[in-house]
Amino acid sequence: GQLNDLAVRAGLKYFGTALREGAINSDASYAAILGNKSEFGQLVPENGQKWDATEPRQGQFSYTQGDITTSTAKKNGQGVRCHTQIWYSQLPSWVSSGSWTKDTLKAVMATHMNNVMGHYKGQCYAWDVVNEAVADDGTWRPNVFLSTFSTDYLPLSFNLAKAADPDVKLYYNDYNLEYNGAKTDRAVELVKIVQAAGAPIDGVGFQGHLIVGSTPSRSNLATALRRFTALGLEVAYTELDIRHSSLPASSAALVTQGNDFANVVGSCLDVAGCIGVTVWGFTDKYSWIPETFSGQGDALIYDKNFGKKPAWTSVSSVL
Numbered sequence: 001g002q003l004n005d006l007a008v009r010a011g012l013k014y015f016g017t018a019l020r021e022g023a024i025n026s027d028a029s030y031a032a033i034l035g036n037k038s039e040f041g042q043l044v045p046e047n048g049q050k051w052d053a054t055e056p057r058q059g060q061f062s063y064t065q066g067d068i069t070t071s072t073a074k075k076n077g078q079g080v081r082c083h084t085q086i087w088y089s090q091l092p093s094w095v096s097s098g099s100w101t102k103d104t105l106k107a108v109m110a111t112h113m114n115n116v117m118g119h120y121k122g123q124c125y126a127w128d129v130v131n132e133a134v135a136d137d138g139t140w141r142p143n144v145f146l147s148t149f150s151t152d153y154l155p156l157s158f159n160l161a162k163a164a165d166p167d168v169k170l171y172y173n174d175y176n177l178e179y180n181g182a183k184t185d186r187a188v189e190l191v192k193i194v195q196a197a198g199a200p201i202d203g204v205g206f207q208g209h210l211i212v213g214s215t216p217s218r219s220n221l222a223t224a225l226r227r228f229t230a231l232g233l234e235v236a237y238t239e240l241d242i243r244h245s246s247l248p249a250s251s252a253a254l255v256t257q258g259n260d261f262a263n264v265v266g267s268c269l270d271v272a273g274c275i276g277v278t279v280w281g282f283t284d285k286y287s288w289i290p291e292t293f294s295g296q297g298d299a300l301i302y303d304k305n306f307g308k309k310p311a312w313t314s315v316s317s318v319l
C-alpha cells in the first residue's frame, strides 16, 4: 500500500508532506510522487505562506508562492495544512523592527491575517496560528509580539485568526515538544493561557524535527501527545524529519532511522486525537536539514534518487 491510503485505513485523517516551491515545476520525478494522493493525502507549503512571502512590504500581499501548494493540492485531490501566521522567523523587518504600540501592531496582525487567511479560506484544514513561541529552555521566545503585548499576544492571535476564518482548525505549532521537558511544560501553559482568555484553539502541532538514535520511544511520545489531548485539543505531527547527525549514514543507522520513524507514526496511532502525520519533505534531495544543521541530513523517507529508504518501509509497516 501507499502511505496516505494506509494511514487513512489505520484511522488517521492523512499522511502528508511539505511542498518545496522551487522544485515542483522543475523536477518531474518530485512532482509525480508528491502529487500521488495515495502516498500523500495532504500538502503544506514549505515557505510560500510565511509572512515574508505573503506581505513582504506593508499592505502589499502576494500569493504566488503560497498558491503553488493550494493549486497542486486541488489538481490532485489532496488536502492542505496552512503554515504559518505569527512567528518570529521569516518575518519581514518592517514588522520585527517597527516601532509599535499595542493598537498599531494589533492592526498589522489583523490586516495580515484577514488578507492571507481570507485568501486561503476554504482551502486549508488547519492553520498554524502561532509558531515556535517557546524557547528550548522553556522560557518565552523573544519576539516583537511578546515585547509589545507580553503573553497577551497568544490569545490575541487566536482571536484574530478566528475572525479571519471561523471554519479552519487553529493550531499552536512547535518543535522539541516530543521530549516532554521544560519546553513541553511551557507549551501546556500556553494552551491554558489561550483557553483561560476564552480564545479558540483546536490543536497542537508537534513539528517532529528529530535525530536518529535520540528519538523518544513510542510510549514516551504518546505520553507527550496526551498532555495536549487531555486539554481537549487534537494533535498532529506537522514537520516530521529524523536526521542523521553524521553522514554518510551506515546501513545500521538507516535501520535505526526506520525504527525512529515507526515510533513517531506509531505514537500517533496510539493516541485518540492524533489526527495525522506530515513529513517536512519526502526526499533527501530537498530538505532544509543540511542547510541548517551543517554536516547532518538524510532525514527523510526517500533517498536523493527517489528510492524508498528503510524508513519508508518502517512507516508503511507500522500503519
Ligand code: XIL
Residues within 6 Å of the ligand: 046, 047, 131, 207, 239, 288
Ligand atoms: C524551514 C524551511 O524548510 C526552509 O526552507 C526555510 O529556509 C526555513 O524554514 N520550523 C518551521 C518551518 O516551522 O517553517 C521551518 O521551515 C523549519 C522549522
